[in-house]
Amino acid sequence: MKELKVSPIKHGTVIDHIECGMALKVLKILGLTEEPPEDTTSVIIHVPGSKGCKDIVKLENKELKKKEVNQIALISPDATINIIRDSEVVKKYRVELPDTVIGIVKCGNPNCITNFHEPVEPKFIVESRSPVVLRCAYCNRKLEDVTANLL
Ligand SMILES: Nc1ncnc2c1ncn2[C@@H]1O[C@H](COP(=O)(O)OP(=O)(O)OP(=O)(O)O)[C@@H](O)[C@H]1O
Numbered sequence: 001m002k003e004l005k006v007s008p009i010k011h012g013t014v015i016d017h018i019e020c021g022m023a024l025k026v027l028k029i030l031g032l033t034e035e036p037p038e039d040t041t042s043v044i045i046h047v048p049g050s051k052g053c054k055d056i057v058k059l060e061n062k063e064l065k066k067k068e069v070n071q072i073a074l075i076s077p078d079a080t081i082n083i084i085r086d087s088e089v090v091k092k093y094r095v096e097l098p099d100t101v102i103g104i105v106k107c108g109n110p111n112c113i114t115n116f117h118e119p120v121e122p123k124f125i126v127e128s129r130s131p132v133v134l135r136c137a138y139c140n141r142k143l144e145d146v147t148a149n150l151l
């Protein structure tokens with residue numbers, strides 16, 4: 001029998017293969033922690049599988065723009081976006097880190113302008129994708145531990 005943790009959705013998006021334990025950060029990146037989703041959203045944490053464990057997020061009646069989701073690559077480079085229509089996966093793509101990252105991680109330099117109470121959002125240039133290396137667009141400091149600096 002097929003194991004079902006939550007009921008299937010008719011239309012929406014499944015974010016699959018999220019790194020284990022990172023689902024809540026994914027919601028944060030999508031802005032769904034400040035502004036709760038309007039439709040049923042399932043967050044499944046610690047799903048065992050052949051390659052260890054993973055998290056999954058299922059968003060009913062929501063289709064995400066590539067730009068919105070690509071920043072997920074920062075914390076889950078293997079995540080896939082599955083668009084569901086009429087209960088079927090009609091489109092699947094892997095997240096891909098964009099050239100710049102804005103407002104998700106903070107700069108490690110305490111003297112950086114983005115760490116003062118000014119309306120300056122952190123902004124990083126993606127210098128390398130594997131491993132992920134970001135460089136602050138304001139103070140030029142290199143940031144290597146992304147997870148430790150998530151906002
Ligand atoms: N109608 C649906 N409602 C909710 N979740 C769905 C629905 N259809 C597929 N999914 C989920 O979306 C993800 C991708 O579905 P798919 O059928 O492509 O699985 P898969 O072949 O295992 O894909 P992959 O190779 O990417 O792991 C899976 O986690 C699956 O459980």
Ligand SMILES: [Mg+2]
Nearest residue numbers: 016017049050
């Ligand atoms: Mg699978």
Ligand SMILES: [Zn+2]
Nearest residue numbers: 107112136139
């Ligand atoms: Zn900086």
